[in-house]
Amino acid sequence: MGRGSQASIPQIDQRILQKLETHFVAPDIYRRGDLALRQSQLAHMVSDKVIPQLLRLHEEIVPEAPSVDAMIAALAPDRTDIAGLANIVLGDDLEAAVRYVIALRERGLSMETLFIELLEPTARHLGEMWDNDACDFIDVTLGVARLQKLLAAFNDTHSSDALDMRRTVLMAMTPGDQHFFGVTMVERFLEAAGWKVQTETAATADQIADAARTRWFAVAGLTAGSTQMIDSLAETIDLIRKRSQNPHIGIMVGGPLFSEDPSLVAVVGADATAPSAPAAVLVAQKLSDAASAHLN
Template sequence: MLIYLTDLSIEDKQWEDDMSLMANAVALPLIDRQVLRNLETHFIAPEIYTRDDVAARQAKLARIISNDIIPRLLKLHNDVIPDAPPVASLIEALAPSSADITGLADIVLGSDLEAAAAYVMVLRNRGLPMETLFVELLEPTARRLGEMWDKDECDFIDVTLGVARLQKLLAIFNDTHAMPALDQHRRVLMAMTPGNQHSFGVAMVERFLLAAGWDVRAELTGTADEIAAVARNSWFAVAGLTIGSERQIDSLKETIAQLRQQSRNRSIGIMVGGPIFTANPALSYEVGADATAPNAPAAVLVAQKLFDLAAAKSHA
């Protein structure tokens, strides 16, 4: 929503249509408020959602909207140039900026999911697909929350609540929030690649997943055969694997291949983590995984994305 279009050229009529679309997106909640409240039972552990500072957070949200969002929308309205740009330039210009990411992080740290949904709707209704919004807005926002936690700018519960709301946004926009027995399907198998001796990363991801309402099973010492056997005997939506160095790449590839061959869930999503994937995210596809995440809060959101993709395939 926080976008500048000073370099764009848009026909007046088209601009009026776009502004009307944006106004409607903000004015109309995407789903019923009661449904939003009910989603808490799926996307956050009950013991996490106890805070006594709701009023202060809502005041903070109001300040963000009045001091930042509204002035930028007014600027957006005034920066109209007569000639329309190429489509590629328009998409690039509409892509979420660092200010958008920071703004959404502030909103999800508050308590108003409707405001967060409206924020995403404005960008989606301007023509950006959910895949682009995930890669360039939602996942970076989760990553930003993790960075804020690392710098002690917010606490664990703050980050957990924020990530939970990002999960809900994904489920809402991907139409998986109404899936029957949703809570029974949000199960993750977390494992260390055989040969990896560093369990801290897995433990941290497990902690955030549990707080965000996932059912997690951790396998920290198993071989590739043993990890695959766990997935063969129990149903998991997602498997997460970590490695500590390049020496374990071959072991990781073997483990992923066996998971795909033997998993009870034939559409299991696989995410990987570790410093080498942070440095080179494309390597995740080379080892046979579906995605990677640079930190624990982002891993929670990636797990939700993989869950949504599998759910969409099963209902296609």
Template sequence: MGQVARSAFPAIDRQSLHRLETHFIASEIYRRDDVAARQVKLARLISNRVIPQLLRIHADVVPDAPPIEDVIKALAPSSSDITDLADIILGSDLEAAVAYIVVLRDRGLSMETLFVELLEPTARHLGEMWDRDECDFIDVTLGVARLQKLLAIFNNTHEFAAWDRRRTVLMAMTPGDQHSFGVTMVERFLVAAGWEVHTELSGTVEDIVSAVTEGWFAVAGLTLASDGMIDSLKATITKLRKHSQNRDIGIMVGGPSFTANPALVSVVGADATAPNAPAAVVTAQKLFDLSITASRAEHTR
């Protein structure tokens, strides 16, 4: 099996990468002196999730990608161990991670496959590890930041500097819901990941609609505590889309009902769901990418 030289991978603009390093994470976290060590540790902790997903993508989804052993040797030359696949994706070398993702994209991997097969499951697993106290908030934030970066690189939205200020999210509960824990938890992770978040805890549809009428939001996130409020959520989403300044706003929903039955997402008129807060951050990035891509297309017509 022939080895793929490092030069066979795409050249990466290091200046853009530096900007990416600071873009998807709160500055107080990025400035920590233990970031690189934490990233290496995190890659090892989550390797059991990342490696099987990457191997499946390589074998079943992108069969024309370079042999996996050659990828490891080219991007992680200090070792040929298969566990270095996790380090390529989540470790301290962003350039290697970006090179690998771009190779997969250029060989035909779709954004939806990347998200469904790798990014969302990895983010979900990070949240589960945090729930079990296997890693802390900083670790999860670093991992989620990397996943956002890779998604932005894949979609080329990292090149849209003028849209940076529009990484804004509206978080709210379904009108009638009194359970704010889910909203505040997602808000915490979004803020740590560099998002500007407006949280509407009033619980009224009028206040939610007023927020999207008066301000521009790339994404709206709504939580649902019980099936008894599905009709209320559906009506709220309909009004939200009708009155939103951003005609391409992405809407994500969360709660036990959607975890048990993801098909409810389309029933209520939303675009996506996420099983936990870290996965919600990556889902928001996906919806942001779709939103600004659609908005740019409209502006260039």
């Protein structure tokens, strides 16, 4: 979908948002009780940063009457938008997050653009806040879970009867890889955000592919520690696609080599990469939504 396409804006009411809580947050993750403080911080952020930025954009863009492409580039989400959405999803008002995304959609940006330039970077931003001790694991989990809800709601997959069954991920390490930390962190965030995860940390390519054959998975996630793993990873992905019970399985890959060279995603035959564990949760939701579109 291009930047300028205008998909319909979903009609989302409070009952739907509350119902989604059972799908996108694990039972042992609870709501924070500091909503008033977060709303106050958000109000200051909007008044001090967002409104002045909008005024500057108005002054800079309207008089020159730039091309449509230039205007869209100027209005694309920036660090202020990302930080703003992060603050909203750290609170309890998901309706405010919906309105926030709608406002950006009304700039003329597609959901694909918003995923790449707003939602996934917001998940990364939450991970950075956690790394910097600006919030805790529960904060990040709830924030990422709400980003998942936004993505599912705007992609119209939130009302699927088979939503529970489809929220399944096969996580695996590329045969020969010895780096457990990355896959463990992704597994932890996925489970906290309501996904059912099966993890294979010492399996061969055949065993990983057979796991996808014997159980339906929406997404398979594989990690690779170095470029020496590329051939093995590509072989594993090819086997998964050939044997998977889900013919539309989405495959995401992770590891520093993909952050340094995103073109390697296509080289190994994957669909997407995620630069962090919180971002992997959102990428999994996006790939799951794509699979649901084929199945509905």
